[in-house]
Amino acid sequence: MKRWIAGRPARWAMAISALAGMAALPADAADDRKGVPRQAAGAVQTAQAAPTFRFAIPAQPLPRAIAALSAQTGIQVLYTAEQPFAATARAVEGTYTPAEALGLMLRGTGLGYRFLRADAVTLEPLPAATPGVVSLPGVSVEGRDSAxxxxxxxxxxxxxDTPIAKVPASxxxxxxxVLDDQQVLRxxxxxxxxxxxxxxxxxxGKSIFSRGFAASVYRDGALRTEFTDGDSSATDLDAYNVERIEVLKGPASVLYGRGNPGGAVNIVTKRPLTTPAYEGRLVVGSNNLMRQQIDLTGALDPARHFAYRLNAVHETADSFRDEVTSRKVAVSPAFQWSPHGGTTVVLDGEIVNMRQTPDVGIPRQGNGPLAGVxxxxxxxxxxxxFRNRKEQARLSLDHDFNGATNLRTSVLYSNTRNDDWYTRGAAVQADGRTLNRTIIDSGFEFEDLGWQADxxxxVVIAGMEHTFLVGAELAKRKTVSIFDSAAAAPxxxxxxxxxxxxxTAAFSRFRQETDRWQAGLYVQDQIELMRGLTLVLGGRFDHVDQKRTSPGAPLPKKxxxxxxxxxxxxxxPIEPVSLYATYARSFTPVNAFPLSAGGQILEAEKADLYEAGIKLDLLGGRLSGTLAGYQIKRSNVNTPDLENPGFQVSEGEQESKGVEVSLSGEVLPGWKxxxxxxxxxxxxxxxxxxxxGKRPAGIPEHTASLWSTYELQAGPLAGLGFGGGAVYVDDRFGTSANDFTVGGYTRVDAAVYYRGEGYTLRLNVNNLFDREYYLNPTRTPFLLPGAPRSFLLSLQANF
Known part of the structure; x- marks a missing residue:
């Protein structure tokens, strides 16, 4: 018996739109990646310029998702098998043709589609190769709404690929x-x-803190260990090749192993697309900022089995601070091979060369800067x-076996080298104007080799849908540290x-090499107990070996x-409302330095999270919000050994409790x-x-941010937009002894832009009211000023 999902009668324009997703399919009838016969491929070549629709269909049972697509496009969808009733459609958000939207919706379901006529399509199970049935390769989503x-x-x-509404976490x-509208560079x-x-x-450099604790940084799910191991300068990462940034609040060791309890900051980079797209961007700004970047992507062969992406940036800039400059060149290529349906192989990498002036700021006096400076x-x-060079290469495989089983695995190699020579301020002499200084000559090299598999x-068991995840990880890191210092002229x-x-004196010299090996095994089960009720259970076991080598010093192992x-x-309880609660634990092995008085590496830190919250979809799904309350308890924290000065003990504990509120989306058409x-x-x-009983250094009690844009949707000024927002940071203590306070601040930013045909012109003004403020300090005798009013003007061209 056929089951019909009826839609409105479609216009011929809609019919052309429905075929647009097939326009790029290969002409070879035997190609099982797309499964399109030769005559079908030739019939759709005129559909390249087909109209598109803006979809916002959440992940949900497939029949309901199909009904939503049919109602919006007028395309009738029919199917004969029971399989769609057991399948869950992927979310479709963005601007696509109906065929593209249907293809994204069906990925991983084991179903393909076939157009019977211009306004009707049928769903069929995917055998090995069926002429005319479109199978769905496991490639990156190409039509994500860039706005x-x-x-x-x-x-x-x-x-x-779980909807955020079904994740028991913030x-x-x-x-x-958002990165584009705010002209985010880092x-x-x-x-x-x-x-x-x-x-x-x-x-x-900067260290990232979330919920009162350090956070770990990942790139496409792989830990960037230079953040965890003390290379704070690496946080000045450029955003030129970033698609989005996902932040999981709180401990994440259940999936990622060792990591900081503040959360996981995952930088998702741009992936190759088979649809050609070429973008160039020129940015000029205050303090002689000059920046050029490109983003190129497309297929490398007519059958679209091979695709590439190339992102690159070149930047030079001075600073509002005297004598401070920066230079940067970065290139990020990626190549993708999709040999057949469900299999994708990607080779990507990045090379970064950066030079900048280290700057610790100006001397502090009381709670503010030294008067008159x-x-x-x-x-x-x-x-x-400060010189930094980073080289990274990764080979990854994603294979969908049958719509229900998927394998992802990758091998990663990276090498990061830092070379520093700078003069750092120390104490101010009794005359109140002479600053003692120290010369630092240091270098670090981080070499990483890692493998991951998920x-x-x-499967449906006893009427409940389970999504099982089994993963393993192996990683090796070698760190070489050189730190020499000597007194310098004041x-x-x-x-x-x-x-x-x-x-002015001989250098004191420090050398250290550290080797770390890590192995992890983890499991997770997402269980849909009944409609609207999902349970997530998981656990990970980690084993970490560390060895330190230093000339003339003990050789501790841990x-x-x-x-x-x-x-x-x-x-x-209802579709727009999600109530959640969660418990999680983090695991953070301590670096091989500092040591205990017995010459041993200290015990690993642990943290436990308790969290509950509510997530809302508002205004028909255009706006989403989250309210979360949490408590994190951290144990085995390094603290000074009072009986043995210069050493540490694992006796410290910290606790953070708090509430967070977030909101994002589109309030009205054009207002985001x-x-x-x-x-x-x-x-x-x-x-x-x-x-x-004191507060940790640098952690404000209250923070808030707001950013909003409005773009005219019609009329002669359509494409003209305005934006603005503010950032508020409360007072912070400068040390864990709470002996001085860094004042809070509110910074206001503004923007105006125009989106034309194939180009976008943007002007952003940061710190609009030229507010003087100071960033969070770690060099306690000094304060680093925030930037005064500055502007960024950019021209972006798309081809």
């Missing part, structure tokens, strides 16, 4: 549209949109430099004279083992918003020194 502020699904929290996504600028996320800046005063040397399988703070760079569980539940607020009550609950 959307709301993202319905994210992979970071579960490593599966997940925030900063999509490409990752730290993007994370202003994530409530409760702040940065502690030590002059050589302007914010542009630089107290290092013009010849100071196998997912969907400098007059109020009348600096540069050029005296010779050390083995850590840990089990990291997670349990969560989501209840949707992303906003958030966080209350963070972070405390040191146990310590060997006198910091018990």
């Amino acid at each position: 959307a502020y709301r993202v319905r699904s994210a992979t970071t929290a579960t490593k599966t 997940v925030q996504v900063v999509p490409r549209a 990752i730290d600028e993007a994370l202003r949109n994530v409530p409760g996320t702040v940065f502690v800046d030590g002059g050589e 302007p914010i542009d005063r630089f107290l290092g040397e013009p010849t100071d430099r 196998l997912t399988h969907k 400098i007059d703070i109020f009348q600096p004279v540069y050029g005296n760079t010779a050390p 083995e850590d083992q840990a089990f990291s569980p997670r349990a969560g539940i989501v209840w949707q 918003v992303i906003a958030g607020y966080a209350y963070t009550d972070a405390r040191i609950t146990a310590a060997a020194n006198n910091t018990k």
Whole structure:
């Protein structure tokens, strides 16, 4: 018996639109990747310019998703088998032709589609190769709406394509549209949109904190270990090749192993597309900023089995700070091979060369800067430099066996080298104007080799749908650290004279090599107990070996083992409302330095999360919001050993409790918003020194952000848009002893832009009211000023 999903009678324009997704299919009738006979391929070549529809169809049972698509497009969809009733459609969000939308919806269901006529399509199970039936390759989504502020699904929290509404955790996504509208150049600028996320800046780079604790950074699901292992300068990551940023709040060790308890910041990069697209962008700005970047993608062969993507950026800039400059070149190529339906192989990489001036700021006096010192005063040397070179390559495989079982595996190699030579301020002499200084000559090299594999399988057991995930990970990291320092000539703070760079004493020298091996095995089950009720259970076992080598020093070794569980539940009493609760644990092996008084590496840190919240879909799904309350308890924290100065003990404890609110989406056509607020009550609950009961350094109690844009939708000025927003950061203590306070601030930004045919012109003004403020310090005698009013003007061309 045929079951019909009826739709409105379609116009011929809709019929052409329905065929557009087949226009690029190969002409070979034997090609099982697309399954289109020779005559069908030739019949659709005129559909390249077909009209499209803007879809916002959430992941849901397939029959309901098909009904929504049919109602919007007028295309009738019919099927004969029972299979669609057991399948779940993927979310379709963005601008597509009906055929493209249907293809995305059916990915992973084991179903293909065949057009019977211009306004009717049938669904059929996918055998090995059926002429005329379109099978669905496992490639990246090509039609994601580049203007959307709301993202319905994210992979970071579960490593599966799960709607955020069904994830028992707080997940925030900063999509490409927000990065473009705010003209974000670096990752730290993007994370202003994530409530409760702040940065502690030590002059050589920024460390990311979330919910009062350090967060771990990942690229496409792989841990960027330079963040975890102390290379804070690496947080100045460029956003040139970023598609979106997904932030999972709280411990994430159940899927990712060792990591910080503040959360997982996953940087999702741009993937190759088979549809040709070429973008160039020129940016000019304050302080002699000049930036050029390209984004090129498309198929490499007529059959579209091979595709590429090339992102590159070149940037030079000075600073509002005297003598501070930066130079950067980065290239990120990617090649994709889709030999047949369901299989995708991607080889991608990145090369980054960067040079910048280290800058720790200006001396502090009380809770503010030393009186009379302007914010542009630089107290290092013009010849100071920080050089960073990073090389990375990854080979990944994604294979869909039958729509219910999927394998993803990858091998990653990366090498990061830092070379520093700079003059760092120390203490101010008694005269109040002479600054003692130290010369730092240091270098770090991080070499990583890793392998990951994830196998997912969907099955119905006793009437309940299970999504099983089994994964394994092996990783090896070698770190070489060189740190030499010597006293340098002092400098007059109020009348600096540069050029005296010779050390005034012999260098003290430090050498260390650290080897770490890690193995992890994890499982997860997402169980749909009944309609609207989902249970998520998971656990991971990790084994970590560390060995330290240092000339003339002991050679400590350390083995850590840990089990990291997670349990969560989501209840949707009605479709737009999700109530959730979760528990999770993190596992963070301590680096091989510092050591205990006995010469041993310290015990691994652990943290436990308890969280509950509510997620809402508002205004018919155009707007989404999350309200979350949490408590994180961290144990085995390093704290000074009072009986053995210079050493550490694992006796510290910290706790953070708080509430977070976030909102993102489209209020009305053309009016988009992303906003958030966080209350963070972070405390040191146990310590060997006198910091018990105090707040951790650099963590504000209140933070908030708002960004909104409006674009005219019709009339002669259609495409003209305006935007603006504000960031609020509360007072922060400068040290864990809470002996001085860095004042809070509110910074206002604004933008105006025009989207023309094939181009976009943008003007952004940051710190519109020229507010003087200071960033979070880690070099406690100093404060690093935030940038005064600045502008960015860009021209983007698309072909």
